[in-house]
Amino acid sequence: MKPTLLVLAAGMGSRYGGLKQIDPMGPAGETLLDYSVFDALRAGFGRAVFVIRPDFEAAFRERVLARFDGRIETALAFQTLDRLPAGFSVPAGREKPWGTTHAILCARDAVAEPFAMINADDFYGRDSFAVLGRRLATLGADSTAYCMVGFTLAGTLSEHGTVARGVCRTDDRGFLADIQELTGVGRTAGGGIRGEGKDGAVALTGAEPVSMNMWGFTPRVFSQLADNFRAFLAAHGTELKSECYIPTSVGALVHAGQATCEVLPTTSHWFGATYAEDKAAVQASLQALVAAGEYPASLWA
Numbered sequence: 001m002k003p004t005l006l007v008l009a010a011g012m013g014s015r016y017g018g019l020k021q022i023d024p025m026g027p028a029g030e031t032l033l034d035y036s037v038f039d040a041l042r043a044g045f046g047r048a049v050f051v052i053r054p055d056f057e058a059a060f061r062e063r064v065l066a067r068f069d070g071r072i073e074t075a076l077a078f079q080t081l082d083r084l085p086a087g088f089s090v091p092a093g094r095e096k097p098w099g100t101t102h103a104i105l106c107a108r109d110a111v112a113e114p115f116a117m118i119n120a121d122d123f124y125g126r127d128s129f130a131v132l133g134r135r136l137a138t139l140g141a142d143s144t145a146y147c148m149v150g151f152t153l154a155g156t157l158s159e160h161g162t163v164a165r166g167v168c169r170t171d172d173r174g175f176l177a178d179i180q181e182l183t184g185v186g187r188t189a190g191g192g193i194r195g196e197g198k199d200g201a202v203a204l205t206g207a208e209p210v211s212m213n214m215w216g217f218t219p220r221v222f223s224q225l226a227d228n229f230r231a232f233l234a235a236h237g238t239e240l241k242s243e244c245y246i247p248t249s250v251g252a253l254v255h256a257g258q259a260t261c262e263v264l265p266t267t268s269h270w271f272g273a274t275y276a277e278d279k280a281a282v283q284a285s286l287q288a289l290v291a292a293g294e295y296p297a298s299l300w301a
Contacts, residue, residue: 001114002047003046003114003116003133003136004049004111005037005040005048005049005115005118006049006051006107006115007049007118008051008103008213009050009060010051010052010053010079010097023273025273025286026299027290027297028298030286030298030299030300032123032273034299035295035299036118036120037068039126040116040129042129043126043129043130043134046072046073047072047075048068048073048074048075049074049075049107049111050065050074051078051079051106060076067300071300076110077106077109078106080106081097081098083102084098085233088230091237093240094240096240098243099245099246100213100243100244101229104217104221104222105222105226105229111219111222112219113141113218114137114139114141114143115136115216115219116132116216116217117216117246118214119272122212122213123270123272123282123286124149124214124266126294127266127268128270132149132264135264139218140218141219142218142220143218144218144253144258145259146217146218146261146262147261148261148262149214149215149264149266150211150263151209151210151212151266151269152207152209152210153185153204153205153206155269155270156212156270157185157187158186158278159278161274162184162186162195163185163186164181165181165182165210166182166210166211167182167202167210168180169208174263176251176260177254178251179250179251180197181197181245182195182197182204183195193205193206209263213246216264224253224258225249228253229244232244269285
């Protein structure tokens with residue numbers, strides 16, 4: 001059975017009204033999502049499921065899914081604030097989504113095979129999909145041997161502002177031992193790198209592996225994440241801005257001995273347009289990959 005690609009796109013809904021997130025980045029007007037689907041196809045993935053908000057379904061079908069007609073089987077799953085476990089409700093005034101753990105749970109009925117999870121607006125590269133696809137092909141539906149593609153921190157920074165990153169610590173076998181969510185990660189005036197953790201400033205070398213939300217799971221994860229999300233809601237469900245992030249959820253599973261997570265190395269480089277000023281660098285990187293023969297000048301020609 002071929003693995004499925006699960007794409008989290010619901011967080012892009014606020015930009016979908018003007019369709020601004022479908023920025024042309026590639027030489028023939030491709031978006032970063034086009035490159036992810038293209039790479040997933042040549043890595044052997046069989047389906048693509050997109051988690052979106054219901055209010056931009058029509059625009060998404062017209063401007064995104066239509067591009068993949070005849071190329072890969074697609075399906076939609078919908079993330080809404082009120083998709084909560086029994087006994088919980090949306091607090092008055094909450095508008096912020098519940099986070100990436102919740103987004104994955106919203107696709108539970110659409111995925112029945114091992115799957116990769118990615119963000120819609122990041123570039124992960126050909127080798128990343130290849131190594132993740134090979135690993136997923138070895139897993140049964142009930143396996144808890146999860147994985148993630150690890151990228152080097154220094155290669156994921158922006159020259160135009162700070163970023164949030166899940167900084168990973170691995171054991172001597174290359175498995176995830178701990179993951180620390182840091183905000184305000186960027187270079188210092190002295191050339192170093194620092195971020196802000198829950199206990200204050202953290203000095204970084206830049207060589208640390210980080211999660212850029214490229215994960216490998218099996219359907220077994222849904223019940224585990226459901227338990228994790230219920231615990232999150234019990235602690236934070238009345239708050240207006242708290243989110244349940246997938247790196248934190250996976251870290252909790254690892255610490256509890258309920259799963260393992262292998263950190264897979266890749267020769268690909270991540271990039272994305274965290275800031276508007278990053279767009280030119282993203283376009284230049286794609287042009288360079290086309291010139292090197294990694295991609296055709298027009299993906300879907």
